[in-house]
Amino acid sequence: MERKVTKPRATALRASGKASRRMPGEERRAQIVKVATDLFSKNGFKGTTTREIARKAGISEAVIFKHFSRKEELYKAIIDSRCTDTGGESFLIGRLKGKKGKEVFKTVAVYLLEEHHKDPSFMRLLTYSALEQHALSELFLKTRALELLGFLEDNIRELMREGSMREVDPAIAARAFIGMVIHYSISQELYGFKRYFKRPLEEVAEAFVDIFLEGTTRR
Amino acid sequence: MERKVTKPRATALRASGKASRRMPGEERRAQIVKVATDLFSKNGFKGTTTREIARKAGISEAVIFKHFSRKEELYKAIIDSRCTDTGGESFLIGRLKGKKGKEVFKTVAVYLLEEHHKDPSFMRLLTYSALEQHALSELFLKTRALELLGFLEDNIRELMREGSMREVDPAIAARAFIGMVIHYSISQELYGFKRYFKRPLEEVAEAFVDIFLEGTTRR
DNA sequence: CGTATTAAAGTAAGCACTTACTTACTTGTT
DNA sequence: AACAAGTAAGTAAGTGCTTACTTTAATACG
Structure with missing residues (x-):
């Protein structure tokens, strides 16, 4: 079936000057962790959506799941890093x-x-x-x-x-x-x-x- | 169109011995507040669903909205009561x-x-x-x-x-x-x-x- | 006291939207 | 050309809330 055509979000973000650019995997992972830490600390686990994390990081949601198998795993990564920091x-x-x-x-x-x-x-x-x-x-x-x-x-x-x-x-x-x-x-x-x-x-x-x-x- | 027929949940609850019976409005309202207070204190506002509150109170969700116009209003009622308690x-x-x-x-x-x-x-x-x-x-x-x-x-x-x-x-x-x-x-x-x-x-x-x-x- | 009516309490089903997560594909880089 | 990074579109399930209807209890009347 014919694909719906909508305005690409990331390119819209880029146009607005807030967009992510492509990053090496490790750098992107670290950025996601940083943004997620901020949101989890403000809103808690349940109060933070993967949609919001992606939006703030200027990426699509799927990118999060390229780096972390589940939302819970992202949270755990943050916890671990904060206790070994x-x-x-x-x-x-x-x-x-x-x-x-x-x-x-x-x-x-x-x-x-x-x-x-x-x-x-x-x-x-x-x-x-x-x-x-x-x-x-x-x-x-x-x-x-x-x-x-x-x-x-x-x-x-x-x-x-x-x-x-x-x-x-x-x-x-x-x-x-x-x-x-x-x-x-x-x-x-x-x-x-x-x-x-x-x-x-x-x-x-x-x-x-x-x-x-x-x-x-x-x- | 003909309605789907399924087993009434409240009667299932009654059969299980956990069911709510009908209550006067004020009594039911107080019961909802009590159950909701417990869940909000355990899970926070976002982490608590109206489905879960209804389930624990042994009522349908619609009953909650007979007493409180919105979930936020239920929460506010609890806050108010706890600070004037x-x-x-x-x-x-x-x-x-x-x-x-x-x-x-x-x-x-x-x-x-x-x-x-x-x-x-x-x-x-x-x-x-x-x-x-x-x-x-x-x-x-x-x-x-x-x-x-x-x-x-x-x-x-x-x-x-x-x-x-x-x-x-x-x-x-x-x-x-x-x-x-x-x-x-x-x-x-x-x-x-x-x-x-x-x-x-x-x-x-x-x-x-x-x-x-x-x-x-x-x- | 029995019956009909009314009011109160409650429910089944649904709506519109959101959520975490997936997949097949596209784009950018080496 | 191959690989890495990313996206559009989607899925199944969950969410807050609504509505039209049903059930139960209270009240009025004969």
């Missing part, structure tokens, strides 16, 4: 080597606040994946989260041994510290608290460390 | 009247941890709505969240005035306290931390208040 929290652990005491807490707080501020997409992706019960939050928990908590607990035990920190439950104390930092970060970026409250993040980090170590009671 | 945080403010100092922090911590543990659906709904940029998180922020933070800030100022609390930034201190509590709660329930760490919530609440007031430094 050297820009993540293992990088943080590296920066903590050699630091002790207050400096550890300060470094952790500043790093986390800065990372979340600079690029909220990982935080959003992680939150969506926890809600949607995807693998990312499980993977993240088992790798980054427990690793960082473990590190802080060890640091707290060391401080107790050398007598500068009082007897506390290291696990609970680590959770308290991480909790105030990350919740601040999430409520500022995700919940819009930053419209009502804005401070330099170094100041906020400093204040949190101070409260954690010195408490709020007058002496 | 007397089981929410305004209830908390009521409980804080007359309490001072350490007792305020203790009551807030225990209450929030218990509420989230007993019914994580609101927390999930709120998190989904923040990600999906629905009205719930905005409404919640403007009502409950800022109200509670304001209350804590006032309490902190009062403690500084009477000399039992040292000079801190009340806004930052309130965020620090709320952050450790809520993040703990969310990470336990939503992220699955409770599989790796379990403590009686009174103990956790007590420890957080202690850290907030006394810090962790040995004196």
Whole structure:
């Protein structure tokens, strides 16, 4: 049967100056991942369509399926890359080597606040994946989260041994510290608290460390 | 044209013992809201279909649209009811009247941890709505969240005035306290931390208040 | 109390559109 | 000419929502 003739979409895109041009396979794959990451972090897995990913990448939908067998596989590729990305929290652990005491807490707080501020997409992706019960939050928990908590607990035990920190439950104390930092970060970026409250993040980090170590009671 | 004849679904449901029976309009509306709340909190707005809501309620889809003009309107009805629900945080403010100092922090911590543990659906709904940029998180922020933070800030100022609390930034201190509590709660329930760490919530609440007031430094 | 009527609650079937994904083919590059 | 990258057109299934009709329950009346 005679084919319907319609205006080619990609050529229309090219005319508009937003079009993709042909790319080597690996480059195209990486571009799809980047665009998809952005959309998944904004809309979640179900809320993101392959049609929208293709549209934003300036390609046809079929190209996505040249690189990924299914939508789920694209999502998994993103999750995997984000948990092995050297820009993540293992990088943080590296920066903590050699630091002790207050400096550890300060470094952790500043790093986390800065990372979340600079690029909220990982935080959003992680939150969506926890809600949607995807693998990312499980993977993240088992790798980054427990690793960082473990590190802080060890640091707290060391401080107790050398007598500068009082007897506390290291696990609970680590959770308290991480909790105030990350919740601040999430409520500022995700919940819009930053419209009502804005401070330099170094100041906020400093204040949190101070409260954690010195408490709020007058002496 | 002659209608196709197939087995009525509702009668099939009735036979299976799970069927809805006829209900007065208000009762049915409430039932739809309850079922939909559960599904929206598990799957988000986009991830929940009207077919699935109807199936779980044991009714046909058309019944939903007898009560709500659109799916979006059903969602809004849920958001509204959850932010005016007397089981929410305004209830908390009521409980804080007359309490001072350490007792305020203790009551807030225990209450929030218990509420989230007993019914994580609101927390999930709120998190989904923040990600999906629905009205719930905005409404919640403007009502409950800022109200509670304001209350804590006032309490902190009062403690500084009477000399039992040292000079801190009340806004930052309130965020620090709320952050450790809520993040703990969310990470336990939503992220699955409770599989790796379990403590009686009174103990956790007590420890957080202690850290907030006394810090962790040995004196 | 029985019957007819009316109102309320509910359904089967469908519509128009969207979704993830496929396939046979075209275009561009080497 | 061969290969890689890409597309137009399509499929089967799913989605939010509508409509014309059926069923059930309540009410009025004799």
